[in-house]
Amino acid sequence: MTSEQAPGARPLWIGTYPRPGADPGSGEGVFRVDVDTRTGLLSGERRAIALPSPSFVAAHPSGRTLYAVGETDPGSLAVLGVVGTDSLVARRTVSSGGADPCHVAATADRVWVANYADGTVSTWPTDDDGLLAAAPESFGHHGSGPVLDRQQGPHAHFAHPVRGDSGTALVTDLGTDELRSHRAAPAGGGGSELAATLPPGTGPRHLVELPDGALLVAGELDCRLHLLAPEVGPHGLPRYRHAGSFPVTDATWGADDGPGFPSHLTLSPDGRYVHVGVRGPDVLAVLRVEHGFAGWTVRHVGDVPLGAGAWPRHHAVVTPAAPGGQDDSSPAHDLIVVAAQNTSELISVTVDLASGEGEVVARRPFPVPPACVLVS
Numbered sequence: 001m002t003s004e005q006a007p008g009a010r011p012l013w014i015g016t017y018p019r020p021g022a023d024p025g026s027g028e029g030v031f032r033v034d035v036d037t038r039t040g041l042l043s044g045e046r047r048a049i050a051l052p053s054p055s056f057v058a059a060h061p062s063g064r065t066l067y068a069v070g071e072t073d074p075g076s077l078a079v080l081g082v083v084g085t086d087s088l089v090a091r092r093t094v095s096s097g098g099a100d101p102c103h104v105a106a107t108a109d110r111v112w113v114a115n116y117a118d119g120t121v122s123t124w125p126t127d128d129d130g131l132l133a134a135a136p137e138s139f140g141h142h143g144s145g146p147v148l149d150r151q152q153g154p155h156a157h158f159a160h161p162v163r164g165d166s167g168t169a170l171v172t173d174l175g176t177d178e179l180r181s182h183r184a185a186p187a188g189g190g191g192s193e194l195a196a197t198l199p200p201g202t203g204p205r206h207l208v209e210l211p212d213g214a215l216l217v218a219g220e221l222d223c224r225l226h227l228l229a230p231e232v233g234p235h236g237l238p239r240y241r242h243a244g245s246f247p248v249t250d251a252t253w254g255a256d257d258g259p260g261f262p263s264h265l266t267l268s269p270d271g272r273y274v275h276v277g278v279r280g281p282d283v284l285a286v287l288r289v290e291h292g293f294a295g296w297t298v299r300h301v302g303d304v305p306l307g308a309g310a311w312p313r314h315h316a317v318v319t320p321a322a323p324g325g326q327d328d329s330s331p332a333h334d335l336i337v338v339a340a341q342n343t344s345e346l347i348s349v350t351v352d353l354a355s356g357e358g359e360v361v362a363r364r365p366f367p368v369p370p371a372c373v374l375v376s
Contacts, residue, residue, distance in 0.1 A: 008038040010318055011085065012337060014045070014346070015057040015068060015372030024052035024072050028368045032086045033346065037320045040335055040348030042364035049088040051078055055371040056314075058106040060130025063376070065091070067111055067130075069101035077104065077113055077122075079132060091131060097122030097138045098156075105159045106130065107166035110184065112159035114171055119154025121171050123184050137184050139192050143176035146200045147221050151175045157220075158206045162238060163213070170195055170238060172204040174220055179204060179228065181237040196228050196240040208267045208274060210289070214296055215240060216265065218276055223248050223259035225276070225287065225298055246298040251281035251305075264314045268334050273356055274298065275336055277312035284312060284338060284349055286356050301356035304349050311342035315349075316373040339370035346370055 014031040018024050029050040034043050054068035066088060070076035075096035080088040098115025105112045111132070112123045119141035124132045145151030155175035162168040168183045179196040198204050203221030210216065215228040224245040233239025248262050260280030267274055267289070276285040283303035290297050306312055315338040320331055333350040336358075340347050348362040 008036050008320070009034045010037055011376050012316070012318070013048075013057050013059070013066065013374040013376055014339070014366070014370050015054045015374070017053055017055055017071075017341065017369040017371050019368055024070070025050070028053060030054050030057055030066070030068055030080070030088055033364070035318055035335070035337055035348065037318055037335055040350060040361040042337070042346050042348060042362055045364070045366060046086060048086060049080060049090065054078065056103050057372050057374050058104045058111070059374060059376060060106050060126065061108045062128065062130055065130030067104045067106055069096060069104050069113060071100050071102055073099040073117060075099055075101035075115055077101065079130070094132065094136070097136055103158045105161055105169070107161050110161070110166045112161060112169045114156040114159045116155050116157060119156045119173060119175060121156050121159060121169070121182055123169065123182070125184070139182045141173050141176060141180060143178065145175055145177045145203070147203065150203060150221060151177070157204070160207055160209065163209060168237065170207070172207060172217060174203045174205055177202045177204065179217065179240065181233070181239070183237060191235055191237060193234060193237045193239070195233065195238055196242060198226055198242060199245070202226060205262060206264050208265055210267070210296060211271060214243075216274060216298065218248070218262040218265045219245070220261050220263070223262055223278070225265070225274070227296055227298070229295070243295065246287070247300060248276050248287070249278050249281060249283060249285040249303050250300060251278065251283045251285075251303045253280040253282075263312060266315065266317050266336070268317065268351070269319060270353065272353070273301070273334070273351060275315065275317070275351065277315055277338060279311045279313070282306045282308060282310040282312065284315065284336065284358060286351055286358055288356055302358065304351075304358035304360065306338060306340060306347055306360065307343060309342050310340035310347065312338045313341040314339045314372045316375050318375055337373050339373050341369045341371060344369045346373070
């Protein structure tokens with residue numbers, strides 16, 4: 001049964017890694033899978049295109065183009081045309097401008113790529129179909145941090161286009177404990193500035209933006225969420241001050257009861273919860289987000305165990321099928337699909353909107369390790 005036939009189903013794009021020990025290009029690619037928004041059941045995985053190590057994917061708002069990084073050295077960016085509902089065709093493949101790209105973000109007129117290994121950020125303008133319209137512009141990061149085995153140099157990890165200004169992106173650097181802002185030249189003269197400095201050893205990985213422009217940044221190395229409050233920056237570029245931090249999880253793992261390594265984070269559609277994948281303890285942490293007179297506070301509600309060895313690399317909140325379909329009622333929970341890299345499975349989790357408590361409701365073995373979940 002296809003995603004068009006299944007009541008309540010939504011199709012997902014899944015970025016993947018090669019099987020452990022295998023070389024890039026040995027069976028991975030961008031996959032399609034359906035999730036039932038009523039039950040969380042996952043079905044019908046099929047490979048839409050074979051690509052080497054497409055660990056992160058993003059879609060152009062037109063729906064006609066998909067982008068996939070090739071997390072290799074040197075890295076690549078594949079521009080893919082969407083054919084029908086399930087197929088992809090390669091339109092163009094270009095250098096990512098660095099090594100081991102791990103994140104791609106797209107807006108209506110621009111695409112951004114973060115290259116992990118060398119800390120380089122690249123951006124291209126795009127046309128109305130999402131095709132690359134001109135040569136890229138690149139920005140280099142420099143510096144290091146105190147965690148010697150992880151912060152020996154810059155590691156650009158996540159690019160977040162600024163709301164209302166797609167020519168500017170905020171980029172987390174795990175290696176330097178910094179958030180940097182980059183502005184592409186066609187969008188206003190170009191430029192790069194330090195946007196925020198996080199506590200030493202934070203290892204900033206991914207972030208979400210709150211309604212007033214404040215940011216929550218996941219620290220991969222300290223297992224905390226860091227609150228950054230917006231300020232007026234130089235040259236019109238965004239700037240933030242560190243306004244506090246909050247523990248991500250109560251769960252620990254290993255002989256030394258380590259706190260684990262946060263990966264991706266999402267904000268619930270109603271803005272009340274943030275969900276954080278934590279590798280090591282292998283849980284999806286749920287935290288309540290509240291705004292009061294003193295500003296934002298974040299409180300840990302609970303952890304959803306995903307199973308030993310899951311290594312939740314990425315996840316996405318899946319909203320119900322569009323109104324007018326067969327599943328347009330308001331849900332009592334958020335549905336989250338998790339890419340469990342090390343157990344090669346997709347895991348569906350529901351989080352109750354009233355209590356914030358969550359549970360695993362479905363699992364689906366995957367032919368190769370999933371790395372990214374994109375709702376289409």
